[in-house]
Amino acid sequence: MINQTITPRQAVMWFCLYQTGSAMLILPSSLATIAKQDAWMCIPLAIVMFLGVSTFYLAIAKQMNGASFEDYFQRILGSLLGKIVLFLFVLLFPYLIFILVLRDLGDYLTTSVIPETPQAAIYALMLAAVYYVVRLGATVIGRIAEILFFVVMTLFLVGFLSLFVNADWRNLLPMLEDGPKPVFHASIHLLAFPYLESVLFLFFVNQFDHAKKWRRIIVRSAILSGFACFIVTMMSLLALSAGVISNLTYPSYFVVRTISIGDIFERFEVVISIIWYISIFFRLALLLYVSVQGFAGVFRLKYPRALLIPLSLIAIMMAKVVWPNMAFLITLLQVWPYYCIIFGLLFPIALWLVGKVRLSGSSDA
Amino acid sequence: MLLLVIMAIAIGFSFMEYRSLKEQGDYRDITIAASLLGIGILMGCLQLFNVGMPNPMSLVIKLLQPTSQLVSKWLS
Amino acid sequence: MAADTAQSRQTDFSPTLRLNIERLRALFGNSSDFVVREITIRSGQNVALFYLDGMIDQKMLQEVVIASLMDRSPPEMTSLVEIGNTVLNVGAVTSPADMEEAALLIMSGSLLLLMNQEKDALSIALPGWEERSITESKTQTVVRGPQDSFTETLRTNTTLVRRRIKDTRIRLTGMKVGRITKTDVALMYLEGVADNRLIRQLEERLGNARLDQVLEGQYLEELLLEQRQSTIFPTLYNSDRPDTIAAGIMEGKIAIFIDGTPFVLLVPSLFVDFLQSAEDYYQPILYSNLIRIMRYIAVTICILAPAIYISLTTFHQDMLPTQMLLSLAAQREGVPFPAFIEALIMEVTFEILREAGVRMPRTIGQAVSIVGTIVIGQAAVEAGVVSAVLVIVVSITAITSFVIPAYAMSIPIRILRFAFMCLAASFGAFGVTIGILVLLVHLCSLRSFGVPYMSPIAPFDSKEQSDAIFRFPFRKSANLNPKRRSSR
Numbered sequence: 033m034i035n036q037t038i039t040p041r042q043a044v045m046w047f048c049l050y051q052t053g054s055a056m057l058i059l060p061s062s063l064a065t066i067a068k069q070d071a072w073m074c075i076p077l078a079i080v081m082f083l084g085v086s087t088f089y090l091a092i093a094k095q096m097n098g099a100s101f102e103d104y105f106q107r108i109l110g111s112l113l114g115k116i117v118l119f120l121f122v123l124l125f126p127y128l129i130f131i132l133v134l135r136d137l138g139d140y141l142t143t144s145v146i147p148e149t150p151q152a153a154i155y156a157l158m159l160a161a162v163y164y165v166v167r168l169g170a171t172v173i174g175r176i177a178e179i180l181f182f183v184v185m186t187l188f189l190v191g192f193l194s195l196f197v198n199a200d201w202r203n204l205l206p207m208l209e210d211g212p213k214p215v216f217h218a219s220i221h222l223l224a225f226p227y228l229e230s231v232l233f234l235f236f237v238n239q240f241d242h243a244k245k246w247r248r249i250i251v252r253s254a255i256l257s258g259f260a261c262f263i264v265t266m267m268s269l270l271a272l273s274a275g276v277i278s279n280l281t282y283p284s285y286f287v288v289r290t291i292s293i294g295d296i297f298e299r300f301e302v303v304i305s306i307i308w309y310i311s312i313f314f315r316l317a318l319l320l321y322v323s324v325q326g327f328a329g330v331f332r333l334k335y336p337r338a339l340l341i342p343l344s345l346i347a348i349m350m351a352k353v354v355w356p357n358m359a360f361l362i363t364l365l366q367v368w369p370y371y372c373i374i375f376g377l378l379f380p381i382a383l384w385l386v387g388k389v390r391l392s393g394s395s396d397a
Numbered sequence: 398m399l400l401l402v403i404m405a406i407a408i409g410f411s412f413m414e415y416r417s418l419k420e421q422g423d424y425r426d427i428t429i430a431a432s433l434l435g436i437g438i439l440m441g442c443l444q445l446f447n448v449g450m451p452n453p454m455s456l457v458i459k460l461l462q463p464t465s466q467l468v469s470k471w472l473s
Numbered sequence: 474m475a476a477d478t479a480q481s482r483q484t485d486f487s488p489t490l491r492l493n494i495e496r497l498r499a500l501f502g503n504s505s506d507f508v509v510r511e512i513t514i515r516s517g518q519n520v521a522l523f524y525l526d527g528m529i530d531q532k533m534l535q536e537v538v539i540a541s542l543m544d545r546s547p548p549e550m551t552s553l554v555e556i557g558n559t560v561l562n563v564g565a566v567t568s569p570a571d572m573e574e575a576a577l578l579i580m581s582g583s584l585l586l587l588m589n590q591e592k593d594a595l596s597i598a599l600p601g602w603e604e605r606s607i608t609e610s611k612t613q614t615v616v617r618g619p620q621d622s623f624t625e626t627l628r629t630n631t632t633l634v635r636r637r638i639k640d641t642r643i644r645l646t647g648m649k650v651g652r653i654t655k656t657d658v659a660l661m662y663l664e665g666v667a668d669n670r671l672i673r674q675l676e677e678r679l680g681n682a683r684l685d686q687v688l689e690g691q692y693l694e695e696l697l698l699e700q701r702q703s704t705i706f707p708t709l710y711n712s713d714r715p716d717t718i719a720a721g722i723m724e725g726k727i728a729i730f731i732d733g734t735p736f737v738l739l740v741p742s743l744f745v746d747f748l749q750s751a752e753d754y755y756q757p758i759l760y761s762n763l764i765r766i767m768r769y770i771a772v773t774i775c776i777l778a779p780a781i782y783i784s785l786t787t788f789h790q791d792m793l794p795t796q797m798l799l800s801l802a803a804q805r806e807g808v809p810f811p812a813f814i815e816a817l818i819m820e821v822t823f824e825i826l827r828e829a830g831v832r833m834p835r836t837i838g839q840a841v842s843i844v845g846t847i848v849i850g851q852a853a854v855e856a857g858v859v860s861a862v863l864v865i866v867v868s869i870t871a872i873t874s875f876v877i878p879a880y881a882m883s884i885p886i887r888i889l890r891f892a893f894m895c896l897a898a899s900f901g902a903f904g905v906t907i908g909i910l911v912l913l914v915h916l917c918s919l920r921s922f923g924v925p926y927m928s929p930i931a932p933f934d935s936k937e938q939s940d941a942i943f944r945f946p947f948r949k950s951a952n953l954n955p956k957r958r959s960s961r
Contacts, residue, residue, distance in 0.1 A: 039932060128453070146788055146901050152399045156406075157900060161907050165914045175917035175931035176910075217468075299792055302902065309906045333426045338414055342433030345407045349400075349440035353450045364454055367461035370468070 040249050042174030045181035047253035050318050052260045053311025054226045057282050060268040065278040067218035069204055072266045078222040079258040093243035095387045101235045102329025108387040115330050122326030125375045130319035135351040137312050155348045162316045163340050184307050191300050192267045194291050199270035224369030228376025235322045404441045484572040490589040514546040523585040530601025553588045557595045565598040610713050615752040622713045623735035627657050630730050633715040650679050651687035657732040666725040689734045707881035708921040710742035717751045741922035745941045747882035753944050762943045771876040779816045780893035780905050782866045786812040788901030807857035813898035815859050819867045
């Protein structure tokens with residue numbers, strides 16, 4: 033699993049699917065709650081902010097200098113402290129998100145689609161597929177991302193662009209009613225989730241020759257997924273309105289239900305849910321891959337594959353626990369961007385500063 | 398019941414993995430993976446006996462809620 | 474002298490002709506088709522001819538070999554080698570070193586000549602057995618295009634391909650595989666285009682084969698497969714059409730001919746190869762590409778149709794248009810089984826019918842197919858055992874499975890149909906999606922002799938796209954390039 037390579041093109045597609053998957057379903061509602069009808073402006077703003085953040089990630093990537101992310105931790109923090117920090121980071125960020133995403137999938141399926149199926153069975157089925165693909169390594173994940181990217185994006189565009197028929201441009205007015213502050217606020221939310229999770233892409237820096245190439249990849253995938261989010265948000269705003277969207281849990285799912293062109297082109301939400309399952313698959317694959325790499329780096333394992341089953345099993349057990357009800361989830365979603373900022377921005381900044389001190393210190397001596 | 402099946406499948410697959418690792422003599426890898434597996438089984442058993450498990454997200458919420466409220470007040 | 478003969482092996486030729494005859498007869502166990510003919514040539518020397526009746530071209534034997542030996546041999550004492558050089562006006566003449574080799578040659582349709590007082594032997598290839606004439610392919614028919622297909626004789630088959638590629642870079646490597654059958658196997662490839670490493674790998678694996686018998690390509694297929702890869706998908710393509718094999722050779726593939734079967738193997742083979750038909754190149758572009766699109770759709774329908782039926786009727790009834798839902802509900806009213814069992818019964822029945830149809834004698838075939846459709850379909854619906862929609866679904870599945878040009882690919886698809894049905898019955902559309910994902914992951918992880926199975930789609934290689942899914946116009950097709958082996 034360790035010595036697998038992935039081409040830049042495949043990486044862009046994988047990361048883009050990763051980011052689209054998380055954002056697609058709930059994004060318009062969280063944006064519209066804050067920024068109301070200006071929600072669509074948040075996305076370009078967030079992408080621009082992300083470009084800035086990515087330059088910073090590039091600095092870390094350059095500091096890594098060819099080593100893997102796990103080794104980088106240990107190089108700048110020392111062997112023991114590095115392992116501890118790496119362990120906590122992987123446990124609290126990628127692995128936790130893994131469990132949350134899994135639970136999200138289970139909730140969605142048991143509320144809307146197959147209510148009588150026990151959640152554990154759903155987790156087991158999805159994780160069986162994720163286990164299989166992560167076990168085969170990044171090469172295979174890249175290939176399947178290449179195949180499915182076009183399928184997913186085409187269906188996605190077809191679905192959402194056909195909402196143009198129901199578009200009401202007045203839903204976007206008045207623009208900037210409450211001033212730029214809500215837009216800014218919402219952009220920060222959007223930046224935090226999902227774009228600050230790009231810190232996890234640092235685990236892939238050593239797959240590519242130059243750090244600059246890596247940065248180009250993450251920027252490209254951000255732009256692509258940003259474009260997708262933009263379409264989702266814009267279409268949702270146009271077809272329904274900000275007021276409606278902010279009250280829905282799964283706005284994009286609902287808005288696609290309203291497509292009815294010529295009595296034949298209906299029932300498109302099925303396709304959207306399938307797109308979502310596929311994006312979630314890639315999301316879980318990346319998170320599990322990163323978690324396994326990270327933990328294997330902590331324990332210095334030769335065969336990270338061995339950790340796949342225990343981690344999946346623990347995730348299945350923890351998924352039930354992670355939020356007891358919907359109200360809890362809503363509160364969680366309110367604080368979630370700040371959690372992402374801690375791990376996606378503050379922590380890397382700290383890491384980079386330490387790295388600068390350590391490495392320039394050693395080069396001086 | 399379902400949990401038992403899942404745990405059994407997990408153990409079964411783990412044994413298959415460990416067999417190939419044993420051939421290469423990586424006992425350290427096996428111990429670590431097995432202990433993690435043990436943690437997972439333990440959690441599963443706890444769930445079977447309906448023993449509540451602590452929710453880490455409550456801690457997260459408790460810590461970060463003040464910040465969130467502060468920023469909302471700030472930016473609205 | 475006695476020690477001498479004791480040391481010389483039983484299989485060496487001895488100078489005494491009588492001894493040789495006895496030894497050869499014993500080697501063949503006095504088989505009734507083993508013929509020994511002794512003649513005296515003009516110089517007075519005794520020459521013995523050995524052959525297997527039925528394998529030799531009798532006309533050539535009588536009119537050319539025996540006639541020239543008796544009439545045109547030199548009148549003075551001569552050696553066998555000289556006779557071979559001057560008198561015998563036939564084709565391939567070899568000198569086997571011992572009796573084992575000679576026996577192998579005799580069993581391959583050669584004539585063995587031995588002369589009294591000589592240790593040398595001559596063997597003349599005079600194959601003359603009955604073979605099936607060149608007819609049209611039974612498994613891969615085309616409307617427009619060459620109608621010939623391979624026969625069971627190796628030399629005929631290699632010639633059929635040779636005639637299509639008149640390039641000096643064609644190489645033909647022969648070997649014998651199978652300890653008991655000693656089947657002739659030949660590798661044909663285009664030097665410089667085919668992967669040399671692969672050629673050596675194949676030669677090595679075939680050379681080290683520890684098989685007793687090689688009766689068909691499948692024996693070799695299992696030998697040549699990647700070691701640690703287990704899959705139901707085919708990684709070797711087989712065909713009995715010379716034009717397909719020739720096209721494959723020109724793409725850089727290696728053809729494996731096996732004596733005794735008209736099916737020639739082609740290595741390495743990718744997923745897209747199994748969904749291409751020779752006819753795609755013999756019809757206009759637009760038509761070919763549309764047919765190809767239809768083929769891919771057909772494959773999807775073949776795998777997913779019963780699964781979709783099951784998931785729609787069991788879990789997602791709200792996805793159907795209301796009118797259809799009402800009529801479906803009415804139809805399923807009297808059916809005692811859940812949709813999954815219903816579909817399972819019908820699919821299994823159909824597979825049984827299909828298998829029976831393969832082995833049915835021609836005369837009964839018509840009757841049974843009528844019986845099959847009427848009885849199984851109509852009566853089952855009327856008896857309330859299955860619903861009419863399901864009969865439609867199963868028929869569509871069956872028909873689409875015949876759209877797949879390569880039989881080897883329809884096998885895994887038929888098997889996977891059942892897996893998808895189980896997934897649909899347990900988890901609905903979600904299960905089907907996960908099934909598709911796992912299937913795609915499996916396909917992406919396969920390699921066919923080092924080449925990723927899903928290239929050129931993933932890893933995407935824009936140069937190779939010219940023939941992957943859509944056929945580009947011939948003007949634009951890539952020129953003869955070695956296929957790049959990607960490690961991704």
